[in-house]
Amino acid sequence: MADWPEIDLTLWGKSRGLGGRRYPLVCHLLDAAAVIEALWEGYLPSGVRAVIADGVQVPQEHAKKLLMHWAALHDIGKVMACFQMQDKEGFGELVGYPENEAESKGHAFAAHVWLGQALAETGYKTESGRSPGIRVAQLLGGHHGRFSLLNQREFRAPLECLPALGGGRWEEQRRSIAAVVHQLVGSPMPPAKLPTPVASLVCGLVILADWLVSQDMFLRERIAVGLPKEGNIDSLRHHFDSSRTVAPRLLGDAGLGRFTFKQGGFTEDFPFDPNALQRSIAERLPDLVRQGPGLLLVMAPMGEGKTEAALHAGRLMGEAAQTPGYFFGLPTMATSDQMFHRVEEFRKRRAEGADSMTLVHGMAWLNSAYAPDGHAVDVLTGDPFATQWLRGSKRGLLAHLSVGTIDQALLAVLRGRHNVLRMLGLSGKVLVVDEVHAYDAYMQGLLKRLLNWLGALKVPVVLLSATLPVPVGRRLVEAYLKGTGSRGGSIPEVVYPGWIYASATSSISVPVRARARRLQVDLRNVPMTGSGLVNRTEAVHDLLSSLAAEGGCAAVICNTVAEAQRTYLEIKTWLDRPGTASADAPVVKLLHSRFPARRREEITQEVVGWFGKEAGDRRPRTAILVATQVIEQSLDLDFDIVISDLAPIALLLQRAGRCHRHPTNDSRRPAWASSMRLVVLAPVDGTGGLTIPRAWPFVYPASLLRRTHHALGRLEGRPVAIPEHVQELIDQVYDEDFADQTDPITEEDLERIADEQTKDMYASMAAIPEPHVLRDLSDLSQGEIVDEFSTRLGADSGRVVCCSPTTDGTLLLPPGEVLPESGEGRDGRFTRHQVRRIVQETIPVPGTWLRDLPDDNHAPTAWRDNPHLRDLVLVTFPALGEPGRLGDRTIRLSDDLGLSDLAEG
Structure with a gap:
């Protein structure tokens, strides 16, 4: 410090919202370093700390000091005239700085340009874009969420390439600040390397620390306590020590702390004995996870307790990897809301420590269970879930327990702002993806890229599906293993029912027994009307006549909202006809996506109360639910019969999973519903040939509808044995090699394959590069194509x-x-x-x-x-x-x- 002038405390770092006061830049930088230390010691799971330390090849204490040093440099670019001039009064107090009329530049970019040479002078390697000095400069330049392109000339001659930095006292102060913060955090030696995945996590941590110490409330409190009067090392050390003292409380107020689960077996996790699937995982998985983090793919029929299996497996995998907690990703907001309740029940029984829990999707704040009356109350004053801070934009994944749409996780691998903060949130927990079969080729492409990154970051993953084509499952496992660095290992064959555990060191396939059931599938032709609509009237009346007379509960599932509305009205008219109305007439409800949000939640809760697992005596004696696809996934409903429009076989089996789902209801079922039955309505023309209505190809590929129709026709009335026949039916319909020559390749098939390949290509273009090929961090956020895509291609x-x-x-x-x-x-x-x-x-x-x-x-x-x-x-x-x-x-x-x-x- 003796070689450099004292720090000028009139150089400000924060001024907005401080009542005319200005917060010295060097104090803000030291605050960020102090919070990094608190995050390392009190928030980051051990597994994440190990990934970072191992990546930079230093002991964990040294890694912590490196992160503190880097965080203390993130706003060094604010030492330039064009930034300081943003507060005219504060700029007027600066003395001795040369005027600078160069073009204004952002302070994050200025840090990116200036830090390369500065770090090189302190021993950092800067030969290439992968050198630690360049990586640190680039990641700190990206702390606002967007990274700048590498330019070696900028790093070698920053003042020449970016005149806005300014020379003279501007440069002296930058060097003085860099020197003093380096000394105060312990003068850590440079690392030999900084891998891409680790650099992304470090940037996420810097963003998190910056956001925490930039809160107006925190800044005003620090001003009230007293800021340094002088810019010497002793005064600044006093401020730094004070910041280190208050940092843990700042994290606590934000809801960021250390989290664990209570130890125990399956019977401690749940108040019932495990079934065959759950027992298999509980007995075999503990030995496997000791060999290292991995991916668990569970494939089992509907209603086999996959959610409970995932919660138990995720706890075991998180404990072994030292990344406790979950993010549960689901296809829709509605399914996320339902899963939130189930994970919350598990949390109440098993969580310890800072167990804030978030619901993350665009409408989460309307969920009455998560945010009563729309208000998020601070956790310290009684909020049962999460602090106001954690509920803020882009922060939900930072909670150790989180449930939401899979989109929230996929955003971590889409090129765009702050994706590294989402990656940080995912890295400290186990990712559980439910209903893996429910995503199209574009989302599957993004999921593969996410699994690639999570494999590199040693994040445990659980994938769940009842109806996943074997090639899709294999590709997902391959993507994860590629990220781990596994080379040449064979992937075990996907079994059904059963599970696969795959890690960098070993892979295993475990078949399991599942509850044996017989699903009677009736393929019933229904005519088309003259206006091109499906005429379900006669079929539905015939199928539900026993229900109307003897009682029972039925689901009628239509492929479009308009068809569900029309079918609902037809059923109501039929039941209200003269001579049929009675006090014991069936209750008829309609559920689809085109209700006001408030009304849809009301209906959903009512339906779950009637047909859900805990319904008991609330289950109606006789009721009919007309719905769209909104009930086929994650809603735990039970009906005596399911009637469905023709849909791809995977989804038909999902819908069938809502039939005879809960054995506890068997004693309530009427005599006509003694067996599990799915009736599929297939629209046909006058000659009996399948006719696909105009609206259906906008929902499902025509080739899958036609191949499903053929597969069901081959059953010829024979029941589907569950689980034995499930994978066979799936593979018949989704066979990518068209090995089954009984169904020749059609133009529709070729269109579907081409569409899927195109979507996979779009996903690859919109996603960030794989970690092992990423050389320039700007590829995490740059690229014109990213603005044309979201997590759901063509979602109009x-x-x-x-x-x-x-x-x-x-x-x-x-x-x-x-x-x-x-x-x-x-x-x-x-x-x-x-x-x-x-x-x-x-x-x-x-x-x-x-x-x-x-x-x-x-x-x-x-x-x-x-x-x-x-x-x-x-x-x-x-x-x-x-x-x-x-x-x-x-x-x-x-x-x-x-x-x-x-x-x-």
Whole structure:
């Protein structure tokens, strides 16, 4: 420090929201270093600490000091005129700095450019983009979530390439700050290497530390305690020591702490004895996980307790890898909401320590169980799940327990801002992906890239499926093993029912016994109407006549919302005909995606209460649920019979899994429902040939529908033996080699294969590179193509809000609350309550409904400034239940039908 001038404390790092005060830059940098230390010692699981230390090839204590040093340099780029000028009063207090009229540059990019040479002068290697000095400079330059391209000339001559940095006292202060923070954190020696996966985790940690110490509340508290009066080493050491003292409390307030599960076996995890699948995993897995982190692929029939198996296996795998906790990824928001309850029950029984739990998807804050009345209350004042801080944008995965849509995990491998923070969140826990079969080729492509990265980071993974084609399962396992560095090892054959455990050192396939069942599959032809619609009326009435007379519970599953609505009305009309109405008539419910969010949650909870595992005496004597695909996955429902539109065989078997699911209901079943039965309705033309309705190929590939129809026809009335025949049926339909010559290759087959290959290619283009080939960290965030893709390719949809006017023109939300057209909060902003009430009434609709809309459908002008409201579309009805206009469509909203397009009816 003697070689450099004292630190200028008038160089500020934070000023916004501090009541005219400015927070010295060097203090902010030391705060970040202190919080990195607290995160290392009090939050990061041991397994993550080991991955980082092993990656940089130093002991863990040394690794901690390296991270503290790097975090203390993240904002070094703020020592330049164009940044300091952003606070004109503060800039006016600077003395002795040369004027600099160079083009303004961001401070993160300035750090990226300046740090390469500075680190080289302290012993860091900087020969190539993979050298530790260049890697550190680039990752710190990416602490705002976006990385800059490598440019060796910038690193060799930073002041020449970036004049905005400024020379003279600007350069002196940068060097002084770099020298003093290095000394205060213990002067750690440079590492010999910094692998790409580790660099991504380090950047995530720096982002996390920066966010924590940038909170206005924390800065004001530090100002109130007192800031250094002088910029010498002793004064700054005092501030640093004080920051290290308060850092653990800062983490605690954010909900970040050390987490564990109670030890024990399966019977400690659950209040029942394990079945064959669960027992097999409980007995065999403990020895396997001792050999290192790996991937567990569980394939078993519907209703075999895969969720409980995953919770138990994940606990064992997390303990062995020293990464306790879970992220449960599911296909939809609805299935995530249901899984949240199941994981929460497990958490209550088995979790210890800082067990904050988050629900992460776009509508999580509307879930009444997770956020009562839409408010997130600080954990210290009684919130049962997570702190307000953890509920913030992009932070949900940082909780040790988290449930959400798989999209939240896939975003970690999409090129874009802050993906490294998501990767950090995933790295400290076990990833459990449920319903793996439910994702299309694009999402499967992203999942493969994610598994590749998680293998490199030694993150345990559990994949669950009841109906996964063998080639898909093999490719997922291969992707994970490639990430671990495993070379040339053979992957055991996927067994059904059973499980595979694959790690860098060994792989094993374990068959298991499953509950033997016989599924009676009836393929029933139904005619098409003259207008091209499926006529289910006669078939459904015939199939449900015994139910109407003797009782029982049935599910009727349609492929589109419009068909579900029409079928619901036909059943209601049939049951209400003269001579059939009675006090004991079946209860009929409709569930699909096109209800207002509030109403859909109400119906879902009601349905789970009637047909769920805990229904008991609440199960109706006689009831019919008409639904779409929303009930085929993760909703734990039980019916006496399932009637379904023709769908791909994997999904039909999923739907069949809702039939006779809970043995506890067997004593309640009527005589006509003594066996497990799935009736598949296949639309045919006048000659009896399969006819695929116009709307269905937008939902499912026509080739899979046709091949499924052929496979079911071959059964010729024979029951499907579960589990013996399940994989055989799946492979018949999804056979990629078309080895089954009884079904010749068709144009539809070739279209499907080409479409899947194209989607896989798009996934590869949109995803970040594999860790072993990534040389430039800018590939994590750069690339024009990323803006054209999300986690769901071609997901074209929007949301509408329905309202009706009063006589004076005031717009009302159902059932009569005034629509907030302007904000009631500070500066005219919308309050959380206002936003919640609006979003509760939103309804998802296809993007085709929202093209070329007139002014009548435009949302209030004030909504444009709110991220939750800006993209919503308004639909005004004369009165609830009466038709309204959405563009050129005539639509209607009702409490029992949801939103209907009258042209589809």
